[in-house]
Amino acid sequence: MADGTTGQxxxxxxxxxxxxxxxxxAVRPFLVTAGRVADAGGGRAMxxxxxVVATAAGLDALGLLSFERHDIVAACRLPQSxxxxxxxxxxxxxxxxxxxxxxxxxxxxxxxxPDPEAVHDASVLRxxxxxxxxxxxxxxxxxxxx
Amino acid sequence: MxxxxxxxxxAAAAVRPPLPVxxxxxxxxxxxxTTAVGSISEIEPLTTEAxxxxxxxxxxxxxxxxxxxxxxxxxxxxxxxxDPTLKLYLFGTPGQERFGFMWDxxxxxxxxxxxxxDTRRLDDCYPAVDYFEHRRIPFAVAVNAFDGQxxxxxxxxxxxxxxxAGVPVVVFDxxxxxxxxxxxxxxxxxxxxxTGPGPSAASxxxx
Numbered sequence: 001m002a003d004g005t006t007g008q009x010x011x012x013x014x015x016x017x018x019x020x021x022x023x024x025x026a027v028r029p030f031l032v033t034a035g036r037v038a039d040a041g042g043g044r045a046m047x048x049x050x051x052v053v054a055t056a057a058g059l060d061a062l063g064l065l066s067f068e069r070h071d072i073v074a075a076c077r078l079p080q081s082x083x084x085x086x087x088x089x090x091x092x093x094x095x096x097x098x099x100x101x102x103x104x105x106x107x108x109x110x111x112x113x114p115d116p117e118a119v120h121d122a123s124v125l126r127x128x129x130x131x132x133x134x135x136x137x138x139x140x141x142x143x144x145x146x
Numbered sequence: 147m148x149x150x151x152x153x154x155x156x157a158a159a160a161v162r163p164p165l166p167v168x169x170x171x172x173x174x175x176x177x178x179x180t181t182a183v184g185s186i187s188e189i190e191p192l193t194t195e196a197x198x199x200x201x202x203x204x205x206x207x208x209x210x211x212x213x214x215x216x217x218x219x220x221x222x223x224x225x226x227x228x229d230p231t232l233k234l235y236l237f238g239t240p241g242q243e244r245f246g247f248m249w250d251x252x253x254x255x256x257x258x259x260x261x262x263x264d265t266r267r268l269d270d271c272y273p274a275v276d277y278f279e280h281r282r283i284p285f286a287v288a289v290n291a292f293d294g295q296x297x298x299x300x301x302x303x304x305x306x307x308x309x310x311a312g313v314p315v316v317v318f319d320x321x322x323x324x325x326x327x328x329x330x331x332x333x334x335x336x337x338x339x340x341t342g343p344g345p346s347a348a349s350x351x352x353x
Protein backbone atom coordinates (compact mmCIF):
# COMPACT_ATOMS: atom_id res chain seq x y z
CA MET A 1 0.00 0.00 0.00
CA ALA A 2 1.16 3.44 -0.88
CA ASP A 3 4.36 2.04 -2.29
CA GLY A 4 4.34 4.39 -5.24
CA THR A 5 3.58 1.76 -7.88
CA THR A 6 1.02 2.51 -10.51
CA GLY A 7 -0.92 -0.71 -10.14
CA GLN A 8 -4.65 -1.25 -10.05
CA UNK A 9 -6.70 0.80 -7.72
CA UNK A 10 -7.54 -1.64 -4.90
CA UNK A 11 -10.82 0.09 -4.18
CA UNK A 12 -11.85 0.04 -7.81
CA UNK A 13 -12.54 3.76 -8.09
CA UNK A 14 -12.06 5.20 -11.54
CA UNK A 15 -10.65 8.71 -11.89
CA UNK A 16 -13.40 11.12 -12.85
CA UNK A 17 -11.43 13.84 -14.60
CA UNK A 18 -9.29 13.55 -17.70
CA UNK A 19 -6.30 11.27 -17.43
CA UNK A 20 -3.02 13.05 -16.64
CA UNK A 21 -0.68 13.46 -19.58
CA UNK A 22 2.31 11.14 -19.49
CA UNK A 23 3.38 8.80 -16.73
CA UNK A 24 3.63 10.31 -13.28
CA UNK A 25 6.87 9.71 -11.38
CA ALA A 26 6.58 6.57 -9.27
CA VAL A 27 7.48 8.59 -6.18
CA ARG A 28 6.66 12.25 -5.76
CA PRO A 29 9.93 14.20 -5.56
CA PHE A 30 9.66 15.44 -2.00
CA LEU A 31 8.39 12.16 -0.55
CA VAL A 32 12.04 11.15 -0.15
CA THR A 33 12.65 14.19 2.03
CA ALA A 34 9.49 13.61 4.08
CA GLY A 35 8.12 16.82 2.64
CA ARG A 36 10.98 19.02 3.77
CA VAL A 37 12.22 21.68 1.38
CA ALA A 38 15.70 23.10 1.14
CA ASP A 39 15.28 26.66 2.34
CA ALA A 40 12.48 26.25 4.86
CA GLY A 41 14.69 27.37 7.72
CA GLY A 42 14.82 30.93 6.43
CA GLY A 43 18.53 30.74 5.69
CA ARG A 44 19.91 30.80 2.18
CA ALA A 45 19.83 27.54 0.29
CA MET A 46 23.21 26.03 -0.50
CA UNK A 47 24.45 27.29 -3.89
CA UNK A 48 24.17 24.96 -6.89
CA UNK A 49 27.93 24.68 -7.19
CA UNK A 50 28.42 23.64 -3.54
CA UNK A 51 30.85 20.72 -3.53
CA VAL A 52 29.97 17.46 -1.84
CA VAL A 53 32.20 14.45 -1.28
CA ALA A 54 31.70 11.23 0.64
CA THR A 55 33.52 10.82 3.92
CA ALA A 56 35.28 7.62 4.92
CA ALA A 57 32.45 7.09 7.42
CA GLY A 58 29.93 7.54 4.66
CA LEU A 59 31.58 4.99 2.41
CA ASP A 60 31.84 2.57 5.34
CA ALA A 61 28.12 3.00 5.96
CA LEU A 62 27.12 2.50 2.31
CA GLY A 63 25.69 -0.95 3.00
CA LEU A 64 23.41 0.52 5.66
CA LEU A 65 22.10 3.36 3.55
CA SER A 66 19.10 2.95 1.30
CA PHE A 67 17.75 4.43 -1.90
CA GLU A 68 18.64 8.05 -2.59
CA ARG A 69 20.96 8.36 0.40
CA HIS A 70 22.93 5.35 -0.77
CA ASP A 71 23.07 6.68 -4.33
CA ILE A 72 24.29 10.10 -3.21
CA VAL A 73 27.12 8.79 -1.03
CA ALA A 74 28.12 6.26 -3.71
CA ALA A 75 28.16 8.98 -6.40
CA CYS A 76 30.27 11.24 -4.18
CA ARG A 77 33.39 9.09 -4.12
CA LEU A 78 34.70 11.97 -6.22
CA PRO A 79 33.79 15.55 -5.33
CA GLN A 80 31.04 17.12 -7.35
CA SER A 81 28.51 19.91 -7.18
CA UNK A 82 24.94 19.61 -5.94
CA UNK A 83 23.84 20.39 -9.50
CA UNK A 84 25.85 17.53 -11.02
CA UNK A 85 24.61 15.17 -8.35
CA UNK A 86 20.98 16.10 -9.00
CA UNK A 87 21.39 15.74 -12.76
CA UNK A 88 23.15 12.39 -12.59
CA UNK A 89 20.75 10.89 -10.06
CA UNK A 90 17.72 12.51 -11.73
CA UNK A 91 16.60 14.12 -8.50
CA UNK A 92 15.17 17.59 -8.02
CA UNK A 93 17.92 19.96 -6.94
CA UNK A 94 16.12 20.83 -3.73
CA UNK A 95 15.71 17.16 -2.84
CA UNK A 96 19.48 16.78 -3.16
CA UNK A 97 19.98 19.85 -0.98
CA UNK A 98 17.86 18.38 1.82
CA UNK A 99 19.41 14.91 1.65
CA UNK A 100 22.96 16.29 1.45
CA UNK A 101 22.29 18.27 4.62
CA UNK A 102 21.00 15.10 6.33
CA UNK A 103 24.06 13.12 5.24
CA UNK A 104 26.35 15.91 6.39
CA UNK A 105 24.75 15.88 9.83
CA UNK A 106 25.27 12.12 9.94
CA UNK A 107 28.95 12.61 9.09
CA UNK A 108 28.61 10.66 5.88
CA UNK A 109 29.08 13.53 3.46
CA UNK A 110 31.41 16.51 3.53
CA UNK A 111 29.74 19.66 2.21
CA UNK A 112 31.87 22.60 1.07
CA UNK A 113 29.82 25.74 0.68
CA PRO A 114 31.73 28.21 -1.52
CA ASP A 115 32.70 31.49 0.09
CA PRO A 116 30.68 34.27 -1.59
CA GLU A 117 33.75 36.50 -1.32
CA ALA A 118 35.50 34.40 -3.98
CA VAL A 119 33.56 36.49 -6.51
CA HIS A 120 35.53 39.56 -5.47
CA ASP A 121 38.89 37.82 -5.12
CA ALA A 122 41.24 39.13 -7.81
CA SER A 123 43.58 36.15 -7.43
CA VAL A 124 40.74 33.71 -8.13
CA LEU A 125 39.68 35.75 -11.16
CA ARG A 126 43.25 35.89 -12.50
CA UNK A 127 43.64 32.12 -12.15
CA UNK A 128 40.36 31.68 -13.95
CA UNK A 129 41.36 34.05 -16.74
CA UNK A 130 44.71 32.32 -17.18
CA UNK A 131 43.04 28.93 -17.16
CA UNK A 132 40.42 29.95 -19.69
CA UNK A 133 43.01 31.54 -22.01
CA UNK A 134 44.77 28.20 -22.15
CA UNK A 135 41.63 26.50 -23.47
CA UNK A 136 42.24 25.78 -27.15
CA UNK A 137 39.66 26.83 -29.69
CA UNK A 138 38.05 24.30 -31.99
CA UNK A 139 41.24 24.27 -34.09
CA UNK A 140 43.36 23.56 -31.03
CA UNK A 141 44.90 27.01 -30.72
CA UNK A 142 44.90 28.55 -27.23
CA UNK A 143 44.17 32.24 -27.06
CA UNK A 144 47.43 33.29 -25.47
CA UNK A 145 49.48 32.13 -28.45
CA UNK A 146 47.47 34.00 -31.03
CA MET B 147 46.92 28.07 1.99
CA UNK B 148 44.84 26.92 -0.87
CA UNK B 149 41.20 27.69 -1.17
CA UNK B 150 39.69 24.54 0.20
CA UNK B 151 42.07 23.49 2.93
CA UNK B 152 39.67 23.89 5.77
CA UNK B 153 38.16 20.53 6.50
CA UNK B 154 34.55 19.89 7.13
CA UNK B 155 33.48 19.68 10.72
CA UNK B 156 33.83 16.27 12.29
CA ALA B 157 34.54 14.33 9.13
CA ALA B 158 37.58 14.34 6.93
CA ALA B 159 36.70 13.88 3.29
CA ALA B 160 38.83 11.46 1.33
CA VAL B 161 39.25 13.82 -1.62
CA ARG B 162 39.52 17.58 -1.36
CA PRO B 163 37.12 19.31 -3.74
CA PRO B 164 38.07 22.28 -5.92
CA LEU B 165 36.84 25.80 -5.24
CA PRO B 166 33.71 26.06 -7.38
CA VAL B 167 32.95 29.32 -9.18
CA UNK B 168 30.11 29.98 -11.54
CA UNK B 169 29.05 32.12 -14.44
CA UNK B 170 25.59 32.44 -15.88
CA UNK B 171 24.58 32.24 -19.53
CA UNK B 172 21.31 34.10 -20.02
CA UNK B 173 19.14 35.19 -22.92
CA UNK B 174 15.89 34.43 -24.66
CA UNK B 175 14.50 31.05 -25.59
CA UNK B 176 16.40 29.22 -28.33
CA UNK B 177 19.13 31.83 -28.55
CA UNK B 178 22.02 29.40 -28.13
CA UNK B 179 22.61 29.31 -24.37
CA THR B 180 22.93 25.55 -24.09
CA THR B 181 24.96 25.47 -27.31
CA ALA B 182 27.39 27.95 -25.78
CA VAL B 183 27.61 25.93 -22.55
CA GLY B 184 28.21 22.75 -24.55
CA SER B 185 30.93 24.34 -26.68
CA ILE B 186 33.20 25.03 -23.73
CA SER B 187 32.09 22.48 -21.13
CA GLU B 188 34.31 19.45 -20.54
CA ILE B 189 31.19 17.35 -20.03
CA GLU B 190 28.06 17.04 -22.12
CA PRO B 191 25.68 19.65 -20.70
CA LEU B 192 23.60 18.23 -17.88
CA THR B 193 20.03 19.08 -17.05
CA THR B 194 18.51 19.19 -13.61
CA GLU B 195 15.23 20.33 -12.21
CA ALA B 196 15.45 23.46 -10.11
CA UNK B 197 12.98 25.86 -8.56
CA UNK B 198 12.74 29.49 -9.55
CA UNK B 199 10.40 32.14 -8.27
CA UNK B 200 7.88 33.67 -10.60
CA UNK B 201 6.77 37.11 -9.59
CA UNK B 202 3.17 37.77 -10.49
CA UNK B 203 3.42 41.55 -10.51
CA UNK B 204 5.70 44.37 -9.49
CA UNK B 205 9.11 43.14 -10.57
CA UNK B 206 11.82 44.67 -8.44
CA UNK B 207 9.24 46.47 -6.39
CA UNK B 208 10.89 46.93 -3.03
CA UNK B 209 7.99 48.69 -1.37
CA UNK B 210 5.40 45.99 -1.89
CA UNK B 211 5.82 42.29 -1.64
CA UNK B 212 4.61 40.89 -4.95
CA UNK B 213 2.82 37.61 -5.16
CA UNK B 214 5.34 34.87 -5.78
CA UNK B 215 4.98 31.33 -6.90
CA UNK B 216 7.66 28.69 -7.20
CA UNK B 217 8.07 27.03 -10.57
CA UNK B 218 10.14 24.00 -11.40
CA UNK B 219 12.27 24.51 -14.49
CA UNK B 220 14.89 22.55 -16.38
CA UNK B 221 18.34 23.97 -15.76
CA UNK B 222 21.15 23.22 -18.23
CA UNK B 223 24.75 23.49 -17.13
CA UNK B 224 28.30 22.43 -17.83
CA UNK B 225 31.70 22.80 -16.21
CA UNK B 226 35.37 23.36 -16.88
CA UNK B 227 38.15 22.27 -14.54
CA UNK B 228 40.71 25.06 -14.55
CA ASP B 229 43.10 23.17 -12.29
CA PRO B 230 42.65 20.64 -9.45
CA THR B 231 41.76 23.46 -7.07
CA LEU B 232 39.46 25.56 -9.25
CA LYS B 233 36.40 24.56 -11.26
CA LEU B 234 34.15 26.82 -13.34
CA TYR B 235 30.46 26.02 -13.64
CA LEU B 236 28.31 27.51 -16.37
CA PHE B 237 24.58 27.68 -15.77
CA GLY B 238 22.02 28.59 -18.37
CA THR B 239 19.14 30.58 -16.89
CA PRO B 240 15.81 28.98 -17.72
CA GLY B 241 12.45 30.58 -18.33
CA GLN B 242 13.73 34.00 -19.25
CA GLU B 243 11.54 34.24 -22.30
CA ARG B 244 9.04 35.74 -19.87
CA PHE B 245 9.29 38.69 -17.58
CA GLY B 246 9.04 38.28 -13.88
CA PHE B 247 11.26 35.35 -13.11
CA MET B 248 13.73 35.61 -10.30
CA TRP B 249 16.84 33.54 -10.74
CA ASP B 250 18.43 34.48 -7.43
CA UNK B 251 18.81 30.86 -6.41
CA UNK B 252 20.80 30.19 -9.58
CA UNK B 253 22.65 33.47 -9.87
CA UNK B 254 23.57 34.08 -6.21
CA UNK B 255 27.35 34.16 -6.00
CA UNK B 256 27.97 34.22 -9.75
CA UNK B 257 31.20 35.86 -10.97
CA UNK B 258 29.39 37.30 -13.94
CA UNK B 259 27.02 36.64 -16.77
CA UNK B 260 26.87 36.50 -20.53
CA UNK B 261 23.59 37.63 -22.06
CA UNK B 262 23.22 35.90 -25.42
CA UNK B 263 21.30 37.86 -28.03
CA ASP B 264 19.75 36.97 -31.36
CA THR B 265 19.56 40.23 -33.32
CA ARG B 266 16.35 39.05 -35.00
CA ARG B 267 14.66 38.94 -31.59
CA LEU B 268 16.40 41.59 -29.56
CA ASP B 269 13.60 42.14 -27.08
CA ASP B 270 13.86 38.54 -25.84
CA CYS B 271 16.94 39.48 -23.85
CA TYR B 272 15.51 42.54 -22.08
CA PRO B 273 14.61 40.62 -18.90
CA ALA B 274 18.15 39.28 -18.59
CA VAL B 275 19.79 42.66 -19.24
CA ASP B 276 17.49 44.29 -16.67
CA TYR B 277 18.13 41.57 -14.14
CA PHE B 278 21.92 41.76 -14.22
CA GLU B 279 21.99 45.56 -14.36
CA HIS B 280 19.81 45.84 -11.27
CA ARG B 281 21.83 43.29 -9.33
CA ARG B 282 25.14 44.86 -10.32
CA ILE B 283 26.50 41.57 -11.62
CA PRO B 284 29.27 42.02 -14.22
CA PHE B 285 27.90 41.02 -17.61
CA ALA B 286 28.50 41.34 -21.31
CA VAL B 287 26.05 41.16 -24.20
CA ALA B 288 27.09 38.52 -26.73
CA VAL B 289 25.39 38.68 -30.10
CA ASN B 290 25.16 35.14 -31.44
CA ALA B 291 26.15 35.19 -35.11
CA PHE B 292 23.78 32.58 -36.48
CA ASP B 293 25.32 31.29 -39.71
CA GLY B 294 27.81 34.11 -39.50
CA GLN B 295 25.02 36.63 -39.94
CA UNK B 296 24.35 39.57 -37.65
CA UNK B 297 21.46 41.72 -38.77
CA UNK B 298 22.42 44.83 -36.83
CA UNK B 299 25.68 46.55 -36.00
CA UNK B 300 26.91 46.37 -32.41
CA UNK B 301 26.13 50.06 -32.00
CA UNK B 302 22.55 49.43 -33.09
CA UNK B 303 22.31 46.56 -30.60
CA UNK B 304 23.76 48.73 -27.83
CA UNK B 305 21.31 51.50 -28.64
CA UNK B 306 18.34 49.15 -28.83
CA UNK B 307 19.15 47.45 -25.53
CA UNK B 308 20.06 50.74 -23.87
CA UNK B 309 22.87 49.12 -21.91
CA UNK B 310 25.23 51.39 -20.05
CA ALA B 311 28.59 52.30 -21.57
CA GLY B 312 30.44 49.96 -19.22
CA VAL B 313 28.70 46.87 -20.59
CA PRO B 314 30.71 45.23 -23.40
CA VAL B 315 28.78 44.18 -26.51
CA VAL B 316 30.54 41.52 -28.59
CA VAL B 317 29.74 39.18 -31.47
CA PHE B 318 30.36 35.50 -30.94
CA ASP B 319 29.51 32.09 -32.32
CA UNK B 320 27.94 29.85 -29.68
CA UNK B 321 29.10 26.76 -31.57
CA UNK B 322 32.80 27.71 -31.46
CA UNK B 323 34.73 26.90 -28.32
CA UNK B 324 37.29 29.65 -28.87
CA UNK B 325 34.54 32.17 -29.48
CA UNK B 326 32.67 31.24 -26.28
CA UNK B 327 35.97 31.28 -24.38
CA UNK B 328 36.73 34.81 -25.57
CA UNK B 329 33.24 36.05 -24.69
CA UNK B 330 33.59 34.61 -21.17
CA UNK B 331 37.00 36.25 -20.86
CA UNK B 332 35.40 39.62 -21.59
CA UNK B 333 33.10 39.08 -18.60
CA UNK B 334 35.94 37.90 -16.36
CA UNK B 335 38.10 40.91 -17.24
CA UNK B 336 35.14 43.10 -16.32
CA UNK B 337 34.75 41.26 -12.99
CA UNK B 338 38.48 41.62 -12.33
CA UNK B 339 38.36 45.35 -13.04
CA UNK B 340 35.63 45.67 -10.41
CA THR B 341 37.69 44.09 -7.64
CA GLY B 342 39.18 46.73 -5.48
CA PRO B 343 42.67 46.62 -3.99
CA GLY B 344 43.17 44.96 -0.67
CA PRO B 345 43.66 41.42 0.56
CA SER B 346 40.93 38.89 0.38
CA ALA B 347 41.01 35.16 0.80
CA ALA B 348 38.42 33.10 -0.94
CA SER B 349 37.68 29.75 0.53
CA UNK B 350 35.17 27.01 0.65
CA UNK B 351 34.08 26.61 4.19
CA UNK B 352 32.24 23.75 5.81
CA UNK B 353 28.63 24.24 6.63
